[in-house]
Amino acid sequence: MDGSLSPEHDSFRQEVRAFLRGALTPDVVRRSMRQTGVAAERDLGIWWHGVLHEKGWIAPGWPKEHGGCGWDVVQRHIWEEECARARAPQLFLAGLQLCGPVLMEFGTNAQKEYFLPRILSGEHYWCQGFSEPGAGSDLAALRTRAVRDGDHYVVTGSKIWTTHAHNANWIFLLARTSTEGRPQAGISFFLSPMDAPGITVQPILSMSGEHEVNEVFFDELRIPAENRVGDENQGWAIAKYLLEHERGGSYAALARAFLDEARSAAEISDPLNGVRLWDDPMFRRRFAELDIRVTAQGWTEKRVIAGLALGHGAGSVMSSVLKLHGSEVQQAATELAMQALGELAIPDQRAALAPGSDVPPVGPEFGMRATARYLNDRARSIYGGSNEIQRNIIARLILEEHRA
Numbered sequence: 001m002d003g004s005l006s007p008e009h010d011s012f013r014q015e016v017r018a019f020l021r022g023a024l025t026p027d028v029v030r031r032s033m034r035q036t037g038v039a040a041e042r043d044l045g046i047w048w049h050g051v052l053h054e055k056g057w058i059a060p061g062w063p064k065e066h067g068g069c070g071w072d073v074v075q076r077h078i079w080e081e082e083c084a085r086a087r088a089p090q091l092f093l094a095g096l097q098l099c100g101p102v103l104m105e106f107g108t109n110a111q112k113e114y115f116l117p118r119i120l121s122g123e124h125y126w127c128q129g130f131s132e133p134g135a136g137s138d139l140a141a142l143r144t145r146a147v148r149d150g151d152h153y154v155v156t157g158s159k160i161w162t163t164h165a166h167n168a169n170w171i172f173l174l175a176r177t178s179t180e181g182r183p184q185a186g187i188s189f190f191l192s193p194m195d196a197p198g199i200t201v202q203p204i205l206s207m208s209g210e211h212e213v214n215e216v217f218f219d220e221l222r223i224p225a226e227n228r229v230g231d232e233n234q235g236w237a238i239a240k241y242l243l244e245h246e247r248g249g250s251y252a253a254l255a256r257a258f259l260d261e262a263r264s265a266a267e268i269s270d271p272l273n274g275v276r277l278w279d280d281p282m283f284r285r286r287f288a289e290l291d292i293r294v295t296a297q298g299w300t301e302k303r304v305i306a307g308l309a310l311g312h313g314a315g316s317v318m319s320s321v322l323k324l325h326g327s328e329v330q331q332a333a334t335e336l337a338m339q340a341l342g343e344l345a346i347p348d349q350r351a352a353l354a355p356g357s358d359v360p361p362v363g364p365e366f367g368m369r370a371t372a373r374y375l376n377d378r379a380r381s382i383y384g385g386s387n388e389i390q391r392n393i394i395a396r397l398i399l400e401e402h403r404a
C-alpha cells in the first residue's frame with residue numbers, strides 16, 4: 001500500500017474541500033471548535049444537518065436506494081478526514097449511524113418508509129436507550145420491562161447516560177420481553193417518540209458542568225407493537241449489529257486537530273519572561289511521541305480502509321484496535337493541549353463563551369474549551385464499549401485465532 005489516492009478519489013477530496021470551504025464560515029468554525037462533547041451544540045448541529053441534507057451528503061454510509069450518498073469506503077474516509085480537518089460541526093449520529101442501518105436490516109417496509117426519510121431530513125432526532133444502572137458493559141443484564149398488552153407493550157424501567165435525550169424527539173431502546181433462558185434471549189428492540197406519556201428525562205451534568213447525558217425514566221410507557229423492530233426477543237442480535245456500527249469511524253484526523261492546538265499553545269511565549277514551552281526538549285519529546293502514535297493511527301485507519309475497498313472485512317479485531325488506540329491518542333492529545341496552555345487553561349470563560357458575547361477570551365480562542373474538552377474526553381474510553389472491553393475482544397479473538 002503506497003497511500004496515494006486514485007485520480008477519482010483525489011478529485012473527490014478536492015470537491016469535498018471546496019464544499020467545506022464555502023459552507024463553513026469562520027463563525028461556524030469558531031462555534032464548532034467550542035464543542036467539547038460528542039456532538040455540536042443542538043442549533044448548530046441541526047443547521048449543519050440541514051445544509052448536508054440539501055447538498056445530498058447527509059448519509060455517506062447509506063446506500064442510494066435509501067437516500068444515502070452511495071459512497072465507497074475510501075470516499076467515506078476522505079469525507080470524515082476532511083470534516084475533522086476543517087473542524088466542521090460534528091453531528092449527533094444516533095439516527096444516521098445507528099438507528100438507520102438497523103431499520104434497513106431488520107425493519108419492516110412500513111418502518112423503513114416512515115422512519116428513514118425523517119432521519120435523513122433531521123425531522124427525527126434520535127437518542128439511544130441501551131445502558132441502565134447495572135447494565136452497561138454487561139448490557140444483557142438490563143431490567144427495563146416491556147409487557148405485551150393487546151397491540152401495545154407497556155414499558156417500565158429506566159436508562160442512564162442517554163446522550164442528547166433532552167434534544168431528541170425519538171428514542172430506540174432495548175427492553176426485556178422474557179425472563180426465560182439466557183438473559184440475551186429475552187430482549188426486544190423498540191422505537192418511541194420522546195413526548196409519549198410516561199417518559200421523563202433528568203439531566204446528568206458532566207465533570208465540566210455541561211449537559212450532554214441524561215437519565216430517562218419509563219413509567220408504563222405504551223409502545224404500539226408496530227414500533228417493535230424485528231421479532232419479539234430478537235433484540236440482542238439487533239443490538240450487536242448496531243454496536244458494530246458504533247465502533248467504526250476515523251479517529252486520527254481529530255486527534256491531529258487537537259495535537260495542532262497543543263502545538264499552538266506551546267508556541268505562545270510567556271508574557272513575563274518570553275519563554276516558550278515549545279523550546280523545552282521534554283515537551284517536544286512528548287509531542288513527538290504522540291505525533292508518531294497519531295500518524296500510526298492514521299496509517300492503520302488507511303490500511304483498514306484499503307482492505308475494505310478490496311472487499312476484505314474490517315474484522316472485529318481491527319475495529320476494536322482502532323477504537324482502543326484511537327480513543328487513547330485523542331485523550332492524550334486533549335491532555336497535552338491543556339497542559340501546554342498552562343494557567344491559560346484555568347480561567348472560567350463562560351462569559352466569553354455565551355452565544356453573542358463580545359467578551360474577549362483569555363488566551364487563544366481554542367484555549368477557552370481546552371479544559372472542558374479534556375474533562376469530557378475521558379468518557380471516550382467508556383462509551384461505545386469501554387476500552388477494557390475492547391481489550392477483552394482483541395484478546396479473545398486473537399487467542400481464538402491461535403487456537404484454531
Ligand SMILES: Cc1cc2nc3c(=O)[nH]c(=O)nc-3n(C[C@H](O)[C@H](O)[C@H](O)COP(=O)(O)OP(=O)(O)OC[C@H]3O[C@@H](n4cnc5c(N)ncnc54)[C@H](O)[C@@H]3O)c2cc1C
Pocket residue numbers: 127128129130131134135136137138160161162163164213379382383384385386387388389392
Ligand atoms: C459520555 C457518555 C455517553 C454515553 N452515551 C450513551 C448513550 O447515548 N446510550 C447508551 O445506551 N449508553 C450510553 N453510555 C453508556 C456506556 O455505553 C456505558 O457507560 C459503558 O458501556 C460502560 O458501562 P458502565 O458505565 O455500566 O460501566 P461498567 O460496565 O460497570 O464498567 C465499570 C468498569 O469496569 C470495567 N469492566 C466491566 N466489565 C469488564 C470486563 N468484563 N472485563 C474487564 N473490565 C470490565 C469497565 O471497562 C469499566 O472500567 C454513555 C456513557 C458515557 C460515559
